[in-house]
Each structure stands twice: as structure tokens, then as C-alpha cells.
Amino acid sequence: MKSRPRIGETAEVQFIAEDKHAIDFATAGMPSVLSTPWLIWFMEHSARKAMLPHLEATESTVGMNVDIDHLAATPTGSKVNCKAQVLRIEDNKIHFKIEAFDEHEKVASGLHKLAVVDKVRLAKRVERKQKKI
Secondary structure, eight states: OOSOOOTTOEEEEEEEOOGGGBOTTOOTTOOOBBOHHHHHHHHHHHHHHHHGGGOOTTEEEEEEEEEEEEOSOOBTTOEEEEEEEEEEEETTEEEEEEEEEOSSSEEEEEEEEEEEEEHHHHHHHHHHHHHHO
16 A cells, blocks of 8 residues: 555445346335445445555455445435445555435445455466366
């Protein structure tokens, strides 16, 4: 890392919950609402966004753990704001508090951990696994 994030540093990602982000069983009276997997995807990207200014060109991030509570349904068409805040740093591992809000309320809250990795080293590890397949 060219620099370490500060404890308390934040980043946000905003998006509109589209039909492609809806639960896939929104039929037969079920409303079209944002799915948990897509919500997690955007929440993880808020943490990644917090890290991007701190990475060398040779580095990237990978998720290690996500623990969220999906608290409320968000109808498709709604704007969602995801926020990540740095809680602590352990070597190359960064711990975040993550939250998401739609236009009415908090819809998710939890923790996320990611690791900063060397892209070439990771590519070599993946290549070795591919050769074994």
C-alpha cells in the first residue's frame, strides 16, 4: 500500500435498485425488491472505494468476510446509499463497518473484511489451481 487508510475514513457508493437487482422470485404477489446478494455487492464496493486511493498500481483488494443484517425491503426504482467506514487495520487486512440506506430508512448494517493483495502473486496462485483442474 502506498498509504494506510485512517481509522474512521469513509467511502460511499450510490445506486438505483433496478429490476436486474431484484430477488428472482418476485412473482405471484411478491413485490420486486432489492436482493440481498446485490445489496452485499454494492456494500462491498463501498469498502473497496475507500481503499482505492491507498493502493499501488500492482495491488487490488479481495473480500474475506461479510456479515450483514438485511433489515428492510427496498423497492426496485429506489435510490440506495452504501457507506463503508474503516474500523481497524491488521497488516494487509482492513475491517469495515458497512451500512446501506434507501430513501426511507436503514436497510442493512454489518461488518466487512477485505485484504490488499498483489495482483501478480494472486494471478499465479489462481493459475496453479487452474492447471490442476
